Amino acid sequence: MLWVVSVVALAGLAAAALSSLVLLAIGASPWATFVTIFTGPLRDSFTASEIGVRAVPLVLVALGTAVAFRSGVLNIGAEGQMLLGILACTAVALNAPGLPWPVLLPLTLLAGALAGAAWGAIAGWLRARLEVNEILSTVMLNYIAAQLYTFLLRGPMIDPDELMTGSGTPQSMRLPRGAWLSRLVPGTRLHTGLLLALSLAFLVWVLLWRTTLGYRLRAAGAEPRAARYAGIRVERSLVIAMLVAGAMAGLAGAVEVVGVHHRAIEAISGGYGFAGIVVALFGGLHPAGIVPAAAFFGLMLVGADMTQRSAGVPANMVLVLEGLIILAIVSAGMFVRNPYAQERTARLVRRLFSKGPPAPVAAAGPAAEGDP
Amino acid sequence: MAEPIRELALCGITKRFPGVLACDRVSLLVRRGEVHALVGENGAGKSTLMNVLAGLYQPDEGRILVNGAPVHFRTPADACARGVGMVHQHFMLVPSMTVAENVALGLSSLHRRLRLDLEKARRRVAEVSDRYHLPAEPDAPVWQLSVGEQQRVELVKTLCLGARLLVLDEPTSALTPQETDDLLERLKRLAAELPVVFISHKLAEVKALSHRVTILRRGAVVFSGDTAGKSTAELAALLTGHEVRPVRNEAASGDGAVVLAVRELKIRADRGHLAVDGLSLEVRAGEIVGLAGVSGNGQRELSDALAGLRPVEGGSIRLDGEELAGEPPRRIIERGMGYVPEDRHQEGIVPSFSVKENLVLKDVAAPPFSAGPFLRLRAIEEHAAALRDRFDIRCASTAVAAGALSGGNIQKVILARELSRRPRALLAAYPTRGVDLGATEFIHGQLLALRASGAAVLLVSEELEELMALSDRIAVVYRGRILDVVPGREATRERLGRLMAGVEA
Numbered sequence: 021m022l023w024v025v026s027v028v029a030l031a032g033l034a035a036a037a038l039s040s041l042v043l044l045a046i047g048a049s050p051w052a053t054f055v056t057i058f059t060g061p062l063r064d065s066f067t068a069s070e071i072g073v074r075a076v077p078l079v080l081v082a083l084g085t086a087v088a089f090r091s092g093v094l095n096i097g098a099e100g101q102m103l104l105g106i107l108a109c110t111a112v113a114l115n116a117p118g119l120p121w122p123v124l125l126p127l128t129l130l131a132g133a134l135a136g137a138a139w140g141a142i143a144g145w146l147r148a149r150l151e152v153n154e155i156l157s158t159v160m161l162n163y164i165a166a167q168l169y170t171f172l173l174r175g176p177m178i179d180p181d182e183l184m185t186g187s188g189t190p191q192s193m194r195l196p197r198g199a200w201l202s203r204l205v206p207g208t209r210l211h212t213g214l215l216l217a218l219s220l221a222f223l224v225w226v227l228l229w230r231t232t233l234g235y236r237l238r239a240a241g242a243e244p245r246a247a248r249y250a251g252i253r254v255e256r257s258l259v260i261a262m263l264v265a266g267a268m269a270g271l272a273g274a275v276e277v278v279g280v281h282h283r284a285i286e287a288i289s290g291g292y293g294f295a296g297i298v299v300a301l302f303g304g305l306h307p308a309g310i311v312p313a314a315a316f317f318g319l320m321l322v323g324a325d326m327t328q329r330s331a332g333v334p335a336n337m338v339l340v341l342e343g344l345i346i347l348a349i350v351s352a353g354m355f356v357r358n359p360y361a362q363e364r365t366a367r368l369v370r371r372l373f374s375k376g377p378p379a380p381v382a383a384a385g386p387a388a389e390g391d392p
Numbered sequence: 393m394a395e396p397i398r399e400l401a402l403c404g405i406t407k408r409f410p411g412v413l414a415c416d417r418v419s420l421l422v423r424r425g426e427v428h429a430l431v432g433e434n435g436a437g438k439s440t441l442m443n444v445l446a447g448l449y450q451p452d453e454g455r456i457l458v459n460g461a462p463v464h465f466r467t468p469a470d471a472c473a474r475g476v477g478m479v480h481q482h483f484m485l486v487p488s489m490t491v492a493e494n495v496a497l498g499l500s501s502l503h504r505r506l507r508l509d510l511e512k513a514r515r516r517v518a519e520v521s522d523r524y525h526l527p528a529e530p531d532a533p534v535w536q537l538s539v540g541e542q543q544r545v546e547l548v549k550t551l552c553l554g555a556r557l558l559v560l561d562e563p564t565s566a567l568t569p570q571e572t573d574d575l576l577e578r579l580k581r582l583a584a585e586l587p588v589v590f591i592s593h594k595l596a597e598v599k600a601l602s603h604r605v606t607i608l609r610r611g612a613v614v615f616s617g618d619t620a621g622k623s624t625a626e627l628a629a630l631l632t633g634h635e636v637r638p639v640r641n642e643a644a645s646g647d648g649a650v651v652l653a654v655r656e657l658k659i660r661a662d663r664g665h666l667a668v669d670g671l672s673l674e675v676r677a678g679e680i681v682g683l684a685g686v687s688g689n690g691q692r693e694l695s696d697a698l699a700g701l702r703p704v705e706g707g708s709i710r711l712d713g714e715e716l717a718g719e720p721p722r723r724i725i726e727r728g729m730g731y732v733p734e735d736r737h738q739e740g741i742v743p744s745f746s747v748k749e750n751l752v753l754k755d756v757a758a759p760p761f762s763a764g765p766f767l768r769l770r771a772i773e774e775h776a777a778a779l780r781d782r783f784d785i786r787c788a789s790t791a792v793a794a795g796a797l798s799g800g801n802i803q804k805v806i807l808a809r810e811l812s813r814r815p816r817a818l819l820a821a822y823p824t825r826g827v828d829l830g831a832t833e834f835i836h837g838q839l840l841a842l843r844a845s846g847a848a849v850l851l852v853s854e855e856l857e858e859l860m861a862l863s864d865r866i867a868v869v870y871r872g873r874i875l876d877v878v879p880g881r882e883a884t885r886e887r888l889g890r891l892m893a894g895v896e897a
Contacts, residue, residue: 231765232757239753243742248701249733250753251722360448367450367466 028352035348039341048333056330057323057338067322069208073280074318077102077272079217079311081296083224084140084268086305090228091261092241092254097143097158098269099293100165101136105270106277107172108135110192110284113199121198128199129216129274136270137263139165144262148255154262162293173284192284201279211279220268221307227264237261269293295321298346397475397556397587398424398459405454407440414440416611417454422557422587427579429590429598429619431631432608433828434798438591441608442559446478447471477555479546481562481826487535491528491545492517495552513552520551524582539687540571544578558582559589564597565826568686569856569889576601593828595624595631596857607631632830639836641680641862641880643844648677651848652817657707657717659693659872666705667693669872675817675848680839682863682880683852686892690872691852692734695821698850699731700724711817725754730815732806734822734852736799740806743795747787748776750794751809775812783808784834800831807838817848824858836862856885870894 040050061067081098088095109132116124143161146152173190182189201211228234240247240257248254272292277284299317303309324338355361402420406413415437422428432438443449445456447465455462458474465471485494496502496513503509517530528541528548537545543563550558560579564572579588579601592598598605599619607615607630615622615630628636652675661667668690675681685691696702698709700721709717716724733739741750752761752772760771776790785804787797794805803823810818820839824832839862843849853859859866863880868891875891 230767230769232762232767233765235749235756235767239742239745242744243738245735245739246742246753248721249699249731249739251720251725253720253722363449 024356027356028349031348031352031355032345035344039344042337042340042344043333046333046337048337053327053333053338053341056327057320057341060326060330061319061322065205066208067326069205069210070322071315071318072204072210072214073208074321075311075314076211076213076217076279077276077290077292078296078299078314078317079221080268080272080275081292082300082303082310082314083217083220083307084265084272085297085300086303086307086310087224087228087237087268088261088265089300089305090241091237091257092244093144093147093154093258093261093265095140095143095158095262095265096155096297097140097161097293098265098272098296099289099291100158100162101139101266101269102273102276102289102293103165103169104139105132105136105273106284106288107169107177108132108270109199109274109277110177110195113195113278114193117196117198119198121200124196124198125201125278128195128278129271132274132277133267133271136273137267140262140266140269141259144259144266147262148258170286173286177284179283190286194283195278199278200282201275209280211275213275213279216275218311220271221311224268225307233260269296272296302346302350394475394554394556395459396424396585399457400476400557400587401457401460402441402445403455403457405441405444405451405456407437407444407449407451413611415444415451418608418611418613419454420589420606420613420616422589424587425584426603427583427588427590427601429592429602429605430608431592431595431598431605431627433631433830434800435610436608437611438608439561440611442478442561442589442591445471445476445559447476472553472555475554475556477550477553477558479550479558479560479563481565483542483546485534485542485545485549488533490531490533491548492530494534494545495549498549498553516552517548520548524548524551524578524585526551526578526582538571539566540568540574543567543571543575547578547582555586557587557589559591561591562593562826563590564592564594566687568854568892569885570893572597593826593832595627595829598627599624609633628829632833636829636833639833639840639861641840641843641864648679648846650674651677651712652850653708653710654694654698655708655710657694657697657709658705659690659697659702660705661690661693667872668697670707671869671873672707673850673867673874675850677848678843678846679864680843680849680851680862682859682866683850683869684854684856684859684866684888684892685869687854689869691821691869693872694869695731695734695819695852698724698729698819699733728814728816730810730813730818732803732810732818732820732823734825736802736806737795741794741802744793746791747780747785747794747797747805748772748790750805751776751779751790751812753809754813779808779812783811783838798828800827803827803831803835807835811838811842814845815842815847817850818842819850819852821852822854823851824853824855832858856883856888859883859888860885868892 043050043053061071085095085098109128112131113124113128139161143154143157146157147154173192177192179191179193182191201213204210204212204214228238236252237257237260240252240254244254273289276288281288295317299313300310303313320342324335327333327338328335400422402418404417404419405415406417407415418437418441430438440449444451447468447470456465463474492510492513495517496508496510499513502512514530517528521528526544526548528545534542534545564575567575576597582588590602602619604617605619606613625636654671654673657668657671658666659668671690671694683691693702697704700719704717707717708715711727711729714727716727737743742753752775755761760768762768780790783804785808786801794802823835827835839849839851851859851862860880860883865877865879866883866888867877868875868888870892875896878887
């Protein structure tokens with residue numbers, strides 16, 4: 021365990037060193053930048069609460085991704101599934117403004133989840149029936165969803181006020197209050213979606229490790245041949261996994277609408293659909309890893325915004341740093357699991373630190389082979 | 393040519409892994425003119441020792457001497473340059489390339505800037521195959537060759553790359569009896585020119601081929617000496633640490649009712665041809681029927697179809713009179729069909745799942761292992777603990793990943809799962825292939841016990857000794873049909889060998 025921690029720490033340091041070079045090259049102070057990214061958001065309660073706001077959709081998307089990946093479906097389509105969820109929940113909430121909140125809110129969230137599930141199921145069904153590669157289908161469905169989203173927000177679903185005032189911002193009408201998630205901490209944007217995300221993390225854990233359905237999903241994902249041999253219907257598993265993954269992504273979109281923005285706006289997904297995949301992998305495809313991983317990503321996202329303001333480093337540059345850090349930690353994880361790579365490195369280290377000239381390599385004599 | 397290796401000595405090799413002493417002061421001396429057999433159960437330290445010799449691992453202690461001079465192998469390339477040639481159990485050939493191209497892959501001296509000097513590779517192949525009596529056609533694509541020929545190409549390749557000492561890791565595990573005899577003959581001749589280390593589980597081959605034998609048990613040498621001085625039984629006792637009595641099917645064969653009846657079965661292979669073409673076979677209650685045949689004669693397709701994993705083109709499969717052809721796997725499992733598949737690592741178990749999870753792979757959705765949608769972990773745990781004891785599954789805990797176990801223990805996990813379900817009929821495909829002696833003995837015992845309990849057992853195997861020891865009747869399959877059925881007691885190696893080659897008796 022100590023060994024693992026030290027390898028990961030070493031990799032983190034290496035990433036920090038590389039990032040420092042990048043920062044020096046653009047004339048920023050590495051120390052100040054790192055301090056801002058990692059401690060800035062924690063200095064006051066508002067920015068700290070923003071970490072939670074960012075983490076909620078990340079947790080939801082990552083949970084769905086974990087279910088899909090564990091079931092053997094590489095779902096890259098969370099972004100599109102999120103957009104469909106946003107559209108559906110907005111449409112439902114706007115068309116039923118008179119309902120009391122205990123009915124309207126669950127209905128709105130359910131609509132988001134169902135739309136996401138339906139969008140995900142398309143890819144699942146194509147894979148199960150026609151063996152269409154799910155990476156291809158989910159990425160294509162992302163494109164379609166993005167265009168559909170833009171079309172609806174600029175056309176049929178646009179807020180009539182925007183047309184009247186002529187500003188034409190592509191956004192929907194404001195949702196009725198009955199569809200809003202309440203604020204968890206007054207004066208911040210942190211909403212009860214956080215509790216929903218945490219409960220779902222627990223439920224996903226129960227699903228995967230405590231139910232027969234989860235067992236069968238994991239078996240089908242880990243070794244489809246063995247699963248089929250044991251009488252598990254692998255194709256059915258694929259579709260179920262995509263339904264769950266799509267529902268979680270759709271829910272992430274819906275929660276983002278009813279919790280934060282209260283209307284569908286452009287660029288609302290904020291790349292959560294892709295970052296969520298990274299969070300899922302970073303968290304070891306396990307809810308207990310995904311929650312802290314999402315918090316870590318939330319911290320970096322908020323920190324990136326702050327760096328732009330306080331340390332004068334463009335937020336895009338912070339993304340570069342984040343990329344480096346994630347790469348380093350993931351590589352360290354793989355290194356720890358690879359005994360051959362460890363043995364090679366150990367040998368290299370020994371040679372570097374051994375006193376005197378390196379021992380002669382036995383094979384390094386003149387090539388005595390019969391080759392010309 | 394470089395200086396030949398007259399003598400290779402491993403002196404006091406010790407290698408530790410966290411928590412394991414894999415090799416404990418192991419010494420081994422191999423000389424030109426002799427075949428040195430290295431035997432040991434799984435986990436005895438053979439692979440570690442050979443990885444040290446191949447330069448993959450560095451020993452913690454001990455030295456390697458070639459012709460009396462100490463050498464250090466830091467990388468596999470070092471070992472290769474010093475003339476250590478490894479022939480691995482799984483062939484390291486690119487099937488779509490020709491023999492010469494495969495050889496050229498490893499000879500960097502033939503790589504010109506943008507092209508390959510294939511002519512030289514061809515000449516090299518011809519030279520080596522001539523000199524060592526290993527016929528190999530340089531321009532034949534590897535995929536067209538039989539397994540035995542591929543094994544020969546593997547030897548030729550290793551020699552072309554400059555091997556002056558050969559290490560063969562279970563070279564006969566995929567060969568037919570005839571191919572095995574042929575290979576042993578050639579190895580005997582090769583040994584006159586260069587030292588040969590022969591790693592095998594099969595003591596009959598060790599007896600037939602080797603001059604000297606070293607036996608490893610739990611990382612240490614328990615015997616090293618002339619092969620001629622020990623009988624097979626004595627070697628087996630040294631290997632396992634206890635007396636080994638060969639398991640035999642001595643009971644009179646019952647004439648129970650027909651349990652499994654296959655009639656005029658037709659099944660297509662992946663490539664589209666009829667791999668099983670009008671095969672008929674019956675297995676009675678309390679009977680073991682051996683299915684002998686060179687692999688690739690329809691065994692895999694037949695096994696798949698019996699388990700519901702491959703569509704049936706025509707004919708019928710009946711279990712206790714009920715039609716199973718074309719039914720999904722779930723239905724066939726529920727009817728009482730057990731299956732120990734050929735590919736135990738990817739079909740028999742989910743490798744990343746724990747041992748206890750694998751033990752309920754077929755029954756997870758039924759009581760007592762689940763209640764409603766929820767798993768009952770306690771029941772799964774207790775089930776695993778009981779089977780672990782009963783089937784002698786050696787694992788640190790039933791929570792470890794099944795894929796991390798040795799082949800023999802993986803097979804015990806599969807057997808435990810299948811037998812604990814009390815099958816009406818069991819199909820066991822190559823159940824002891826690559827499994828060590830102790831586990832083989834155990835598996836054979838279990839199959840006989842299942843027979844005694846009144847189940848029908850269909851045993852698919854290439855091991856003639858295994859088939860003859862266990863089967864009441866032996867059916868020989870050739871090109872997707874049963875060529876002949878021989879009573880187990882009347883079967884001889886020669887007769888079965890002829891039938892397997894397609895010669896009708």
